[in-house]
Amino acid sequence: MIQLTSKNISLSSLAHLSAVTQTIMQGASFEDQVQKAKSKWNNKGSGLGQGAFADIKKTLLEMCVGVEICAYCEQNEATDIEHIFPKRLYPEKAFSWENYIFACSKCNTHHKSDKFKIFDPKNSVIETDITPKRGTFTKPPTEDSLFINQRIEDPMDFFELDLVNQQFIFTEKHPPGTRNYLKAKFTKEVLGLNTRATLIESRKKAVMFYISRLEKFVKASATTTHEELSNSINDDWKSVDHAKDFVQEKTRILSSIKKDILEYSHPTVWKELIRQRANLPKTNNLLLQAPEALTW
Ligand SMILES: [Zn+2]
Structure with a gap:
C-alpha cells in the first residue's frame, strides 16, 4: 500500500455529494441515516448523480496505482468505489469525496466490507471493534480509525515489506502497544495482505x-x-x-x-x-x- 495523490473532482460533483449528504442527515435517527445512505448509494448513478459519479469514477481511476490497479492489494483490477469509513457506520461520509478509493471487489466486498476498528475515546492506545452486528445500529463515538487512510496517510510509515528475508509479507514498523503498530496490524489483517498466497507470490x-x-x-x-x-x-x-x-x-x-x-x-x-x-x-x-x- 502506498499513499495516493488526491485529485479534485468538479465543483458540480462536490455540490451533488453535499446535497445528497444533507438529505441523508435529515434522517431522524442514526438507523434512518444509515438506511437512507444505503438506498441513496444503490441509486447513486441515476438522475443528477449520473454526471457526478462519472466524474468521480474517472478521477478515482486517475488516482489508482499502476494502470487501474486496486489501491489495497496492488494486484487486481480496481472496479469498486470503496468507502474508507464504511457507510454502514458513518452515513455522513457515504457521499464524501475524501472517503472514496478505487479498489477491487475482492478487497472491498470480501475482505474489508464493514469491518472497522477505532481507538477507545478514553484510552487512545486501546482498540475497539465497531463492526456492526446484524440489525443493530450504533453511532461510533469517534472517527479515530485504526484503518490506514491512504488518501491522507502514508502506509509506508506504518508497514515494512519483508524483502531481506524474502517472505514478502508486511510487518509492523512500530513496536507493539503503539497506535501505529495497531493501525498497521488491523489494516493488514482486515485486507488479508499477508494471508492471500497470490499476493505474496x-x-x-x-x-x-x-x-x-x-x-x-x-x-x-x-x-x-x-x-x-x-x-x-x-x-x-x-x-x-x-x-x-x-x-x-x-x-x-x-x-x-x-x-x-x-x-x-x-x-x-x-x-x-x-x-x-x-x-x-x-x-x-x-x-x-x-x-x-x-x-x-
Ligand atoms: Zn484489491
Missing part, C-alpha cells in the same frame, strides 16, 4: 520484474552505439530503430523502461526496494549506477 515476481528492468536501464544507459543499445535491452517488445538518431533512440528506450517500472502492479515493492537498498546488495549496486531511479 506476485510480490515476489514484482521484485524480479523491477530488478530485471533496472538492470536493462543500467545497461542501456551505458551504451554508445545503436548495436550496443539493441543488445542491452534484448526485449521482444522494444526494438531499436537504427535509422533514427542514436541519442533520441536511447532516450526513448530509457523512458520506456522507466514507464514499465512506474506502471507495474505492486508499487510498494518498488518503493521498498529503494527504501531498503542498504540491505539489498544487488539492488543497491544497480541504484548506484542509476541514481535517477531513486526519485521515480
